[in-house]
Amino acid sequence: MGPATPAKPDVQSCLAARSEAVNRALDRFIPAALTRPATIHRAMRYSLFAGGKRLRPALCLAAAAACQGTETAAMPLACAVECIHTYSLIHDDLPAMDDDDFRRGKPTSHKVFGEGIAVLAGDALLTQAFEIAAQSKGWPRYSHRQIILEIARASGSLQLIAGQVADLEGEGRRLSASQLRYIHERKTSALLCCSVRLGGMSANCTRAQLHALTEFGSNVGLAFQIIDDILDVTQTSEKLGKTAGKDHAVRKATYPAIVGLEKSRRIAAKLTRRAFDALTAFRGRAWELQALAEFLLSRDR
Numbered sequence: 001m002g003p004a005t006p007a008k009p010d011v012q013s014c015l016a017a018r019s020e021a022v023n024r025a026l027d028r029f030i031p032a033a034l035t036r037p038a039t040i041h042r043a044m045r046y047s048l049f050a051g052g053k054r055l056r057p058a059l060c061l062a063a064a065a066a067c068q069g070t071e072t073a074a075m076p077l078a079c080a081v082e083c084i085h086t087y088s089l090i091h092d093d094l095p096a097m098d099d100d101d102f103r104r105g106k107p108t109s110h111k112v113f114g115e116g117i118a119v120l121a122g123d124a125l126l127t128q129a130f131e132i133a134a135q136s137k138g139w140p141r142y143s144h145r146q147i148i149l150e151i152a153r154a155s156g157s158l159q160l161i162a163g164q165v166a167d168l169e170g171e172g173r174r175l176s177a178s179q180l181r182y183i184h185e186r187k188t189s190a191l192l193c194c195s196v197r198l199g200g201m202s203a204n205c206t207r208a209q210l211h212a213l214t215e216f217g218s219n220v221g222l223a224f225q226i227i228d229d230i231l232d233v234t235q236t237s238e239k240l241g242k243t244a245g246k247d248h249a250v251r252k253a254t255y256p257a258i259v260g261l262e263k264s265r266r267i268a269a270k271l272t273r274r275a276f277d278a279l280t281a282f283r284g285r286a287w288e289l290q291a292l293a294e295f296l297l298s299r300d301r
């Protein structure tokens with residue numbers, strides 16, 4: 001695998017290179033499509049390779065680079081997080097949850113494979129994440145136990161699932177800005193922040209570096225979800241690759257709905273500034289993290 005820090009600081013080609021490396025690694029970690037029972041492996045691969053942006057693995061690898069780690073050491077953790085992210089999308093799209101027909105510009109898993117297999121593909125990807133993470137090397141400051149705990153906590157009933165539960169229960173109800181923040185911090189920010197922290201841990205980062213990465217990841221994570229809310233009302237379904245305007249249609253609480261579009265943009269910009277401030281500790285070595293955050297916070301899809 002290549003060096004942790006690509007030579008040229010161009011974010012688009014950097015993200016493309018990181019994506020390719022992640023795709024190659026995922027291809028090695030996930031059982032081949034024809035492995036019995038073939039349906040489940042085809043379904044896992046269908047969603048994993050449906051064209052996701054690979055933002056979380058890219059952030060993980062960039063965090064490792066900021067702490068002078070290697071892509072090789074960070075890659076299993078980057079792939080584990082992408083498996084969990086993909087599982088959460090498959091389950092979120094199910095009729096029992098958000099009931100979506102399109103994701104990443106393609107029919108959703110249950111539309112192609114049926115609900116039973118879609119549930120199982122999500123379950124298998126969640127389990128696969130821990131199998132992959134357990135194959136990582138382990139580092140002097142961070143044991144396998146800590147790495148597994150980190151992933152379990154971010155995706156468990158106090159974070160990712162807590163956010164999804166509050167999201168489900170909040171549908172059609174008037175939520176306050178702080179209730180909405182509770183949802184966004186758990187549903188989106190927790191896994192994004194976990195990706196960045198895992199990158200640092202894979203580079204055996206110091207406690208101070210881990211603290212700075214946490215500050216960066218949590219602020220970028222929340223800003224990312226606020227921007228997602230904004231895009232849902234300002235972009236078309238074709239552009240987003242999923243049903244636009246869905247949040248409004250199901251009366252889901254979003255930042256634009258609660259505080260308005262302009263204030264949502266101001267809050268996202270403030271969180272972004274806080275995230276960048278956290279990177280000063282890395283004295284220039286976090287350029288890729290910064291460039292990725294700038295890119296994903298100025299995205300239009």
Ligand code: GRG
Nearest residue numbers: 052053054055088089091092104161164188228
């Ligand atoms: C089912 C446990 C469980 C959780 C579901 C992921 C999720 C929680 C809900 C999906 C809807 C949503 C708005 C999630 C917030 C996170 C988010 C913005 C996901 C989309 O992430 P991208 O843009 O997607 O990185 P790609 O497809 O590029 O990977």
